Amino acid sequence: MSIIEELSNRDRVFEFLTPAVSPVDTRHGPILYMEDVNVSFDGFRAINNLNMTIDDGELRCIIGPNGAGKTTMMDIITGKTAPDTGSVWFGSRHNLLTMNEPEIATLGIGRKFQKPTVFEALTVFENLELAMATDKRVIPTLRAAMKAEFRERIGEVLETIGLQDLRNQLAGILSHGQKQWLEIGMLLMQKPRLLLVDEPVAGMTEQEMERTAELLTSLAGKQSVVVVEHDMGFVRSIARKVTVLHQGSVLAEGSMDQVSNDPEVIKVYLGEEA
Numbered sequence: 001m002s003i004i005e006e007l008s009n010r011d012r013v014f015e016f017l018t019p020a021v022s023p024v025d026t027r028h029g030p031i032l033y034m035e036d037v038n039v040s041f042d043g044f045r046a047i048n049n050l051n052m053t054i055d056d057g058e059l060r061c062i063i064g065p066n067g068a069g070k071t072t073m074m075d076i077i078t079g080k081t082a083p084d085t086g087s088v089w090f091g092s093r094h095n096l097l098t099m100n101e102p103e104i105a106t107l108g109i110g111r112k113f114q115k116p117t118v119f120e121a122l123t124v125f126e127n128l129e130l131a132m133a134t135d136k137r138v139i140p141t142l143r144a145a146m147k148a149e150f151r152e153r154i155g156e157v158l159e160t161i162g163l164q165d166l167r168n169q170l171a172g173i174l175s176h177g178q179k180q181w182l183e184i185g186m187l188l189m190q191k192p193r194l195l196l197v198d199e200p201v202a203g204m205t206e207q208e209m210e211r212t213a214e215l216l217t218s219l220a221g222k223q224s225v226v227v228v229e230h231d232m233g234f235v236r237s238i239a240r241k242v243t244v245l246h247q248g249s250v251l252a253e254g255s256m257d258q259v260s261n262d263p264e265v266i267k268v269y270l271g272e273e274a
């Protein structure tokens with residue numbers, strides 16, 4: 001086999017482009033492990049002895065009143081905020097507290113912020129294409145092989161996010177919900193192992209919320225998904241396991257029925273909503 005043929009072999013074509021990161025090892029435990037994590041802002045304990053694990057392929061919902069520490073927790077996982085003390089591991093190999101934001105993203109942790117940030121002047125297809133970095137130094141023969149690989153991946157992602165028919169539509173004229181799905185698709189292009197999704201259904205219609213529930217539940221199993229959401233109806237529709245944060249700690253964890261019947265949860269959170 002010639003070198004070109006070997007490098008163009010579909011299963012191996014990206015091998016040399018993939019950053020040299022050791023794979024996430026979940027053989028002996030969870031994909032995300034946080035232990036005794038503490039963060040203070042000017043003396044205020046935003047995260048207070050936080051302990052939490054996320055299993056590989058799990059879909060977890062995080063709820064909690066305003067100021068409970070949900071965003072700060074996501075900021076710690078993605079390397080935006082450094083905790084004062086504690087441990088945060090991605091699988092058993094990667095100590096996230098020794099890594100910066102780009103390094104953590106390269107490991108396969110994707111984050112979707114509440115507001116969609118798609119490129120409005122580009123089509124749906126082009127947005128997905130852009131989400132997959134291309135190395136301009138790659139020789140043309142390989143680039144052609146990569147293009148076929150990209151197209152296939154884009155096709156898969158378009159199907160997952162349900163935007164096949166809108167592939168040539170400018171992203172700027174998509175509905176709010178469609179933009180959110182496109183942005184989730186852009187993250188999926190990188191084949192993340194863990195997706196962090198912040199308030200995905202804020203501002204969505206009922207129909208869009210239903211579609212988003214289908215999308216997020218369809219991702220579970222293939223990757224781990226952590227969803228922070230205030231909409232209880234939505235959480236109930238997707239959640240297998242819910243973590244309730246309060247004052248920077250886990251107050252309760254379990255099924256939606258378990259946590260919503262927990263007297264402490266009712267007192268500090270669901271009670272406030274009623």
Ligand SMILES: Nc1ncnc2c1ncn2[C@@H]1O[C@H](COP(=O)(O)OP(=O)(O)OP(=O)(O)O)[C@@H](O)[C@H]1O
Nearest residue numbers: 041042044046064065066067068069070071072073
């Ligand atoms: N950079 C910061 N400086 C000072 N205080 C901060 C900072 N970031 C967060 N906090 C405080 O830490 C606490 C936790 O905030 P965080 O945003 O994590 O809560 P949250 O659960 O995401 O809330 P919400 O549901 O309103 O988004 C809040 O009291 C907030 O005011």
